[in-house]
Amino acid sequence: MAQIEPKTAPNSRIVAKDRRRQQLIKATINCIAKRGIAGTTMADVTQDADLSLGIVNLHFQSKDKLFEETLLYLSDEYETFCANALKKAGHTAAEKLTALAELDFSPKVCDRKKLAVWFAFWGEAKSRPTYLQICAENDRKYNDVVAKLCEDLVVDGGYTDIRPQAFAIGLAALTNGLWLDLLMTPNEINRNMARDISFDYLAVIFPNHFNKSNRREN
Amino acid sequence: MAQIEPKTAPNSRIVAKDRRRQQLIKATINCIAKRGIAGTTMADVTQDADLSLGIVNLHFQSKDKLFEETLLYLSDEYETFCANALKKAGHTAAEKLTALAELDFSPKVCDRKKLAVWFAFWGEAKSRPTYLQICAENDRKYNDVVAKLCEDLVVDGGYTDIRPQAFAIGLAALTNGLWLDLLMTPNEINRNMARDISFDYLAVIFPNHFNKSNRREN
DNA sequence: GAATAATGAATGAGCATTCATTCATTATTC
DNA sequence: GAATAATGAATGAATGCTCATTCATTATTC
Structure with missing residues (x-):
C-alpha cells in the first residue's frame, strides 16, 4: 500500500537544526582561533558551544566534515x-x-x-x-x-x-x-x-x- | 676528587649528531609539506628519514621541539x-x-x-x-x-x-x-x-x- | 671496554566515534 | 482537546584506535 505522506519535517525543526549547526560552526571558529587546527578536539568544540560530546557527530557525521x-x-x-x-x-x-x-x-x-x-x-x-x-x-x-x-x-x-x-x-x-x-x-x-x-x-x-x-x- | 677531563665529545661525534638532526629536520619538512602539521606523526618523520621510531626523542626530546x-x-x-x-x-x-x-x-x-x-x-x-x-x-x-x-x-x-x-x-x-x-x-x-x-x-x-x-x- | 648512538617493542594518555537511553516536540486517534 | 504514539534531538559513558614517549637491548665509535 502507498506511503500515506511524503512526511517532511516541520519547519521549526529544520530551522532549529540549522541554528544548531551554525552554533557548532561558530564554536569551531573560536576553538581554531584559540588552539589551532591541530589542537582543537571535539570536546573543545562542544564545550565552547555548551553542548554534549556526541552532538557534532550527530549534526556533521565527523570532525573532518565539521571543519x-x-x-x-x-x-x-x-x-x-x-x-x-x-x-x-x-x-x-x-x-x-x-x-x-x-x-x-x-x-x-x-x-x-x-x-x-x-x-x-x-x-x-x-x-x-x-x-x-x-x-x-x-x-x-x-x-x-x-x-x-x-x-x-x-x-x-x-x-x-x-x-x-x-x-x-x-x-x-x-x-x-x-x-x-x-x-x-x-x-x-x-x-x-x-x-x-x-x-x-x-x-x-x-x-x-x-x-x-x-x-x-x- | 677532580674530574679527570672536561670531557667534550670528539669532534666527529658532534658533527654526526648535527647531521642526524638536520636529516630529521629535512624529513620533517617533507612530511609537513605532504601531510600538514596536524597530519604528521613521529612514525612518518622517522620513516621518511629511514630511521627508527625512537630517534626523534633521542635528538630533540619531543615532537614539539622538533617542530x-x-x-x-x-x-x-x-x-x-x-x-x-x-x-x-x-x-x-x-x-x-x-x-x-x-x-x-x-x-x-x-x-x-x-x-x-x-x-x-x-x-x-x-x-x-x-x-x-x-x-x-x-x-x-x-x-x-x-x-x-x-x-x-x-x-x-x-x-x-x-x-x-x-x-x-x-x-x-x-x-x-x-x-x-x-x-x-x-x-x-x-x-x-x-x-x-x-x-x-x-x-x-x-x-x-x-x-x-x-x-x-x- | 667505556661511552655514545640507535633500535623498536611496550606503554598508556588522549581522542574520535558509537550507541543505549532520556527527553521534548509533533502527529494521530478517539 | 485529551490521551497516546511516533519522531528525532541530545546526552555522555563506553569503546577502541592512534600516537608520542619510554627504556631495555643491541650496535658502533673511540
Whole structure:
C-alpha cells in the first residue's frame, strides 16, 4: 500500500537544526582561533558551544566534515559581505573597488580571530585537497570581480601597461599579506595602517582615480 | 676528587649528531609539506628519514621541539640566503633590493614544498606563542633591511611621500601573498609571473630606479 | 671496554566515534 | 482537546584506535 505522506519535517525543526549547526560552526571558529587546527578536539568544540560530546557527530557525521563546513561557512560569509558592499557602493568602478578594499580592512572581515582561522585552513590546504579546492575557488571569484573592475578603470582612465589579471592577483596578494602581518605582529601594524598601504597601492597604479592617503591614524 | 677531563665529545661525534638532526629536520619538512602539521606523526618523520621510531626523542626530546627547531632551521636558512644575496649584489640600494626580490621568487626559496611548511607554521602561530615569536622576529629583520634600503632610494631618487616602514611592510605583504597564490593555485600563477608583479610594484613606487617589466614569461 | 648512538617493542594518555537511553516536540486517534 | 504514539534531538559513558614517549637491548665509535 502507498506511503500515506511524503512526511517532511516541520519547519521549526529544520530551522532549529540549522541554528544548531551554525552554533557548532561558530564554536569551531573560536576553538581554531584559540588552539589551532591541530589542537582543537571535539570536546573543545562542544564545550565552547555548551553542548554534549556526541552532538557534532550527530549534526556533521565527523570532525573532518565539521571543519570543511566551517571553511565553507567562512567562504560564503565573505562572499556575501562582498556582494553587499558592491550593492551599497556607487556605480563607478572606482567606488566599487574602494568598497571592496574598505571591506577587507573593516572589523567584520579583518579581526584576528577570523584571520587566524583563515590562515589555519590555508596552512593545511596543501595536504587537504578539499580545503585547497574551496580556497582556490574563493580566489578565483575574488580575482574575477577585481579584474573586471580593473578593466573598467583602464578604459575610463586611459591607462596603458596595466594587465587586469595581474593587478587583481597583486591586490589580493597584498591584502592577504597584510592580513598575515595583522595576525603575526598586531603591535606593529593595525587595520588602518594596512588599509592605507592598500589604498596607496591603488593610488600608484590608478593615479587618476585614487589619491595617496597620507593618513597616519593609529 | 677532580674530574679527570672536561670531557667534550670528539669532534666527529658532534658533527654526526648535527647531521642526524638536520636529516630529521629535512624529513620533517617533507612530511609537513605532504601531510600538514596536524597530519604528521613521529612514525612518518622517522620513516621518511629511514630511521627508527625512537630517534626523534633521542635528538630533540619531543615532537614539539622538533617542530620548533624545524621552524628555526627555515628561518636561519632564509636569513643566510638574504645575507648572501646582499653580499653578491652590487653596492647600490636598487641592486640590493633587486637581489632580495629575485631571491624571494628563486627556486631555492620559492618552491611549493617549503612554502607549504611556512604557511603551515603561520597557520598555527596564533595558538603557539613560540612560533609566533619566531615569525615576528623574522618579519622584523626583513622589514628593517628593506626599510633601510628604501631610505637610501628615497634620498637618491628624491621621492616624496614614501614612508620606508610602510613600504617595507607592503613589499613583504605582497611577497607573502604571492607565495600564498603559488601554493594555492599553482596552475594560475608561477614564479615568473609573481616576480613580475613584485617588480612592477617596485617600478610604480620607485619609477626612477625600476622599470615596469612587461615580461610575460610563462 | 667505556661511552655514545640507535633500535623498536611496550606503554598508556588522549581522542574520535558509537550507541543505549532520556527527553521534548509533533502527529494521530478517539 | 485529551490521551497516546511516533519522531528525532541530545546526552555522555563506553569503546577502541592512534600516537608520542619510554627504556631495555643491541650496535658502533673511540
